Amino acid sequence: MTTANKKELSPEQRDELLRLLKARFEKNRNRHKNLDWADVQKKLDANPEKLWVLDDMEVTGGEPDVVGYDSKTGEYIFYDCSAESPKERRSFCYDREALELRKDNRPENNVDAAAAAMGVELLTEEQYRQLQQIxxxxxxxxxxxxxxxxxxxxxxxxxxxxxxxxxxxxxxxASSYYSARGFRGSLRV
Incomplete structure (x- = not known):
């Protein structure tokens, strides 16, 4: 629900999302060795607006999980960790310019707009390669x-x-799109 232009989850949605994220965190310890869920949850509790973004990542098929901790900024890093490119974020061209160039068979959306609307950053090549290490x-x-x-x-x-x-x-x-190509996002909390 939206309250005064601020996106918030209901208490039930929040609790369900936290249960799901904790279960995924515990199941996939290899993704975040030496990190503790209690510390991650404290960060999430202090930044409830990030839960909205994580929920959007989840709903669109991304299966977000913690993949690291930035000691310089004190932020936990989440990536979409679904086995395949998130299902609800496929068949998009790259950006608005590419979308506008397509006169026929236009895709539903573009990656830049979808990522911005969700509040995530598109992975870089370096981040993608890091993801593949886990x-x-x-x-x-x-x-x-x-x-x-x-x-x-x-x-x-x-x-x-x-x-x-x-x-x-x-x-x-950039104007191409395929049913098997989507995008993965990153979020810092």
């Missing part, structure tokens, strides 16, 4: 990643996947 992701799908301005200026965009136990970085026209 498990095999995108074995059947692919995920758009942040694209350098020089490539985007020429009409291209980058995406990644994992095949043959190797992470591949590819390029495509």
């Amino acid at each position: 498990g095999p992701f995108d074995l059947k799908t692919s995920s758009w990643i942040q694209t350098p301005a020089a490539i985007r200026k020429l009409g291209g965009a980058l995406f990644c996947d994992r095949r043959y136990d190797t992470v591949f970085v590819y390029h495509n026209g």
Whole structure:
């Protein structure tokens, strides 16, 4: 529900999301060695607006989980950790410019707008490779990643996947979209 332009979960939604995140955290200890759920929950309790974002990540199929801690900023880092690219975030072209260039068969949305609406950052190539260090992701799908301005200026965009136990970085026209390509987000709390 929205209260005075502030997105908040109901107490029931909040409790259910925290239960789910804690269970995922405990089940996947390899993603966040030496981190304690109680510390993560304290951060979440102090930043309730971030729960709205995590809920959106969850609802769209991202299965967010803690993948690290930034000791410089004191923030926990969440990534979408679904085995495949989040199901409800597929078939989007890269950005608004690419969407507007498509005259026929336009996709429903674009990655930049969807990520901004959710409140997440699109993974960088480095972050995508870090994600692949904690498990095999995108074995059947692919995920758009942040694209350098020089490539985007020429009409291209980058995406990644994992095949043959190797992470591949590819390029495509930014206006392209595929049912097996989505995007993964990151959130700092």
